[in-house]
Amino acid sequence: MIDRHPWLDALAHAVLIAGVVLVAFPVYVAFIASTHGPHDFMSGLVPLLPGSEMVANYRAMLTDGLSSSGAPPLGGMLWNSLMMALIIAFGKIAISILSAYAIVYFRFPFRAVAFWMIFVTLMLPVEVRIVPTFKVVADLGLLDSYAGLTVPLIASATATFLFRQFFLTVPDELMEAARIDGAGPLKFFRDVLLPLSRTNIAALFVILFIYGWNQYLWPLMVTTTSSHYTIVMGIKRMSDVADALPQWNVVMTTVVLAMLPPVVVVVGMQRLFVKGLIETEK
Amino acid sequence: MQTKRTVFGNRLLPYALLLPQLAVTVVFFLWPAAQAVLQSFQREDAFGLSTTWVGLANYADLLDEPTYLNSLKVTAIFAPAVTALSVGLGLVFAVSLDRLVRGSRIYAALLVWPYAVAPAVAGIMWWFLFNPTIGLLPYLLAAVGYRWDHALQPTDAMILVVIAASWKQVSYNFLFFMAGLQAIPKSMIEAAAIDGAGPVKRFFTIVLPLLSPTTFFLAVINLVYAMFDTFPVIHATTGGNPAQSTNILVYKVFVDGFIGLNLGSSAAQSVVLMAIVVALTVIQFKWVERKVTY
Numbered sequence: 001m002i003d004r005h006p007w008l009d010a011l012a013h014a015v016l017i018a019g020v021v022l023v024a025f026p027v028y029v030a031f032i033a034s035t036h037g038p039h040d041f042m043s044g045l046v047p048l049l050p051g052s053e054m055v056a057n058y059r060a061m062l063t064d065g066l067s068s069s070g071a072p073p074l075g076g077m078l079w080n081s082l083m084m085a086l087i088i089a090f091g092k093i094a095i096s097i098l099s100a101y102a103i104v105y106f107r108f109p110f111r112a113v114a115f116w117m118i119f120v121t122l123m124l125p126v127e128v129r130i131v132p133t134f135k136v137v138a139d140l141g142l143l144d145s146y147a148g149l150t151v152p153l154i155a156s157a158t159a160t161f162l163f164r165q166f167f168l169t170v171p172d173e174l175m176e177a178a179r180i181d182g183a184g185p186l187k188f189f190r191d192v193l194l195p196l197s198r199t200n201i202a203a204l205f206v207i208l209f210i211y212g213w214n215q216y217l218w219p220l221m222v223t224t225t226s227s228h229y230t231i232v233m234g235i236k237r238m239s240d241v242a243d244a245l246p247q248w249n250v251v252m253t254t255v256v257l258a259m260l261p262p263v264v265v266v267v268g269m270q271r272l273f274v275k276g277l278i279e280t281e282k
Numbered sequence: 283m284q285t286k287r288t289v290f291g292n293r294l295l296p297y298a299l300l301l302p303q304l305a306v307t308v309v310f311f312l313w314p315a316a317q318a319v320l321q322s323f324q325r326e327d328a329f330g331l332s333t334t335w336v337g338l339a340n341y342a343d344l345l346d347e348p349t350y351l352n353s354l355k356v357t358a359i360f361a362p363a364v365t366a367l368s369v370g371l372g373l374v375f376a377v378s379l380d381r382l383v384r385g386s387r388i389y390a391a392l393l394v395w396p397y398a399v400a401p402a403v404a405g406i407m408w409w410f411l412f413n414p415t416i417g418l419l420p421y422l423l424a425a426v427g428y429r430w431d432h433a434l435q436p437t438d439a440m441i442l443v444v445i446a447a448s449w450k451q452v453s454y455n456f457l458f459f460m461a462g463l464q465a466i467p468k469s470m471i472e473a474a475a476i477d478g479a480g481p482v483k484r485f486f487t488i489v490l491p492l493l494s495p496t497t498f499f500l501a502v503i504n505l506v507y508a509m510f511d512t513f514p515v516i517h518a519t520t521g522g523n524p525a526q527s528t529n530i531l532v533y534k535v536f537v538d539g540f541i542g543l544n545l546g547s548s549a550a551q552s553v554v555l556m557a558i559v560v561a562l563t564v565i566q567f568k569w570v571e572r573k574v575t576y
Contacts, residue, residue, distance in 0.1 A: 008481055012378035013385075019375045020392045023452070026407040027399075029418065033410070045421050046410070095302040102299035107289045114300050121311045123563050125510045127532045128555040131539040131548055132314035132321070152310040155303055172287045185290040214400035216514035217536070232400045236518050239406055248410065255403055262398035270391060277397070277454070278461055 027259070033252035034058070041248045057253045074257055077231040081213055082261070084149050084230055088212030089205050091154040097197065100163035101189055105175070122157035126218055134221050148222045149230070153215065158280045159204055165279075166200050167193070203276030206269050210262045231258040315556065321549035340550035350551070352526050353534045357509060360444060360530050364508035368448040369500050372455025373493075377485065379456075380463045390460070397453040401446075402514035408446035409519040412438075432520065436527030439520045443528050446519065447512045455500050462496035463489070502566045506559065531555060 029046060036051035065073035102108075103115055126133060133152055142148030170193065178188045219230045229237070235258055238251045266273050325336045344350045375393055379386050396404070412419050412432055420430035432438040466489060474484050513532050516522060522529035522537065529537070532555060539548030 005481055009381060012381040015374060015378040016382075016389045016393075019371070019378075019452075020389065023393060023396050023449070026404075026411055026449070029411055030407050041416055044416060046413075046416050046418055048418070095306070098299040099303040102296040103285075105286055105290055106292065106296035106299075107285055108293065108296045111296075114304060117307055117312070118303060121307050123560045124311050124315055124556060125559065127510050127513050128535065128552050128559065129311070129314045129318055130536060131545065131552070132317035133310055134540075135317070136310060136314055151306060155306040155311060160303065175286060176288055179288070179290075185292055185295055188290075210398050214398075214402075216400060216402045217517070220517075221540075232402050232514075235402060235406055239409075239518065248416070251406065252410065255406055259399045259403050262400075263395050266395050266398040267391070270394070273397075274394070274457060277457060 027256075030252045030255050033248050034256050036249050038247055038249055046248075053249065057249055058257075061250060061253045061257070072226040072229060072234075074231060074234070074254060076227070077229050077234045078257065078261075080146075080149075080228055081230040081232065081258075083146055084215065084219070085209045085212035085261075087146060087150040088153055088215075089208035091150060092156040092159050092208050093201055093204055095154065096156050096159035097163050097194075097201070100160050100167055101193065103160075104164055104167040105185065118155070118157050118160050120157075121155045126153065130217065130221065137222055143222050144224045144228050146228070149215075149219055149228060150212075153212070153218060156208075159208070162200065162204060162280055163197065166197060170196060199272075199275070200279070202269075203272045203279065205276075206265055206273045207276040207280055209265055213262045234258075318549045318552040318556075321545055322553045325546045336546070340546045341554075343547065344550055344554070347547075349526060349529070350534070353529050353531050356440075356526070356528060357530045359440065360447075360512075360528070361505050361508040363440075363444045364447045364451070364512070365501055365504040367444065368451035369455050369497065369504055371448070371452045372500070373459050373497070375452070375456045376459030376463055377489070379460065393456055394453045396450045397457075399450050400514065401450060401512060402518045404450045405443070405446045405515035405518040408442060408449065412442050432524075434524055436524055439524055439528050443512070443515055443520060447508060447515045451504060451507060455504065458496055458500055459493065462493050466492050499566065502562055506562050506566075509558065510555075 029048070032047055032050055033041075034057055035054035036047050037053045037056075040047050040051060061073070062075045062078075063073050099114070099118060103111060137143060137148050137152060140148075142151070174192055175188060178192055183191070214232055215230070216232050216236075219228075219233045220236065223229055223233070231254065235251070235254050238247075238254045322340050323335060323337060324333045325340065326333045379389055379393075382389070411417050412430065414420050414431045414433065417430075423430045430438055432442045470488055470492075471484060474488055479487065509530070510532050512530065513536065516528055516530060516533045517536075520528045522533050531551065535548050535551045535555065538544045538551065542548075
């Protein structure tokens with residue numbers, strides 16, 4: 001800094017520590033609750049120190065679920081969430097990189113029309129077209145399947161734009177050299193463009209994995225039996241049960257398990273995450 | 283629209299490359315959206331046996347429906363509140379972090395992860411903290427004489443969903459303000475310091491104006507988030523209650539369409555929401571263009 005203001009530095013530390021406490025506190029309380037037995041929630045105040053039931057709670061929820069209340073085990077839900085997040089992330093990346101390649105490296109009739117059609121998807125979040133989209137998926141017989149969970153969410157304007165911006169910065173000479181060496185469009189794409197896009201793909205993957213994992217309304221609609229429940233929507237089922245007879249330890253075990261994988265991804269790949277976040281919104 | 287200086291000559295290949303993206307877009311975006319527009323001009327009888335063309339009646343009815351007007355009002359409070367709270371806190375944290383030389387990476391790492399938490403999960407966690415019988419915060423509020431009950435008090439319920447929706451969004455705004463602050467030339471700050479401007483004055487006369495494009499962009503993004511992506515927060519916690527006090531527009535579309543089965547009205551509401559998203563997206567892109575040109 002240019003001039004020294006010890007009291008301002010102290011204030012900055014104080015603000016940041018308060019911020020860290022603010023973001024961490026709900027998670028701390030949720031985690032503590034997941035380590036207690038059901039009777040510790042009768043006393044009038046949530047426990048604030050760890051209990052002794054952590055292993056028992058997590059083992060019971062992962063393998064049995066709340067069978068007395070008809071909630072399935074979380075192991076299967078975690079698997080479904082993982083599948084959904086991976087299919088959405090890879091699917092979006094695959095179809096977006098292909099369409100960006102077509103738009104940047106070819107000239108053909110209706111190119112602008114295609115570009116605008118992709119752009120439109122940006123403006124139609126699933127929440128505003130939920131009833132007719134649900135009907136389409138039901139008519140196609142995709143309810144309660146991985147295809148129904150993922151394909152309707154797989155078109156992506158942001159990913160297409162990101163790859164388009166990146167392709168435009170790739171030097172033209174690369175493509176000209178490849179053509180002189182006799183490489184066709186598919187070979188150029190596979191051997192030159194794809195390796196160059198590696199960092200962008202990885203950054204995008206982090207963002208899209210989180211997007212897919214955190215889906216809530218869509219899985220709630222298209223899963224009709226518990227076999228395809230994802231964990232984020234499963235929490236709602238758990239908390240409905242808990243409202244009737246408070247099993248907060250069980251709900252909070254689910255909460256912790258539901259947020260752990262995407263948080264681990266963000267923390268473990270922080271640099272890619274920040275790059276992906278800032279670039280997809282440009 | 284930009285392309286390369288030289289392009290590949292194939293005729294069919296580009297269409298094949300575009301096919302998957304366009305197929306998904308047509309089947310799951312354009313077709314349902316067109317259906318929503320069509321349905322918004324129709325009315326179905328109670329058994330779904332016949333539909334009649336009613337023109338703009340569904341839209342006109344919306345303006346007479348007290349619950350819809352209430353929902354508009356609720357959204358007009360909820361969305362700006364979430365935006366102001368999360369953008370404001372993001373700015374405060376980013377500016378604080380920008381001052382520090384030591385420890386900034388650790389603070390940044392500890393502040394960004396809530397982005398990964400699903401809105402539904404964030405909602406449930408705050409719902410638990412604010413639980414009127416065993417929650418910690420009502421316990422503390424009772425100590426200062428306030429009886430918290432978001433199941434009965436509309437204001438309490440609104441505060442709950444605003445906090446839950448803002449909590450996870452702070453990290454996002456924080457990251458963008460960090461990027462914005464790093465783009466401000468240090469020489470400008472130094473020149474002001476030499477001219478005798480203190481840190482507070484520098485913040486208000488240099489830093490804040492130079493951050494205004496970022497702030498504007500984040501305001502739009504957060505409005506979109508608060509209006510559309512917060513559905514899970516409402517659904518997992520208050521369910522729009524008590525007395526419709528947290529029934530935001532996007533939640534009402536769902537309730538009227540799926541639970542009330544009032545398809546015409548729900549479709550009209552969808553179309554109104556689409557118009558709002560389109561307007562906000564256009565504003566956002568205008569901003570992007572401006573940013574590119576200077």
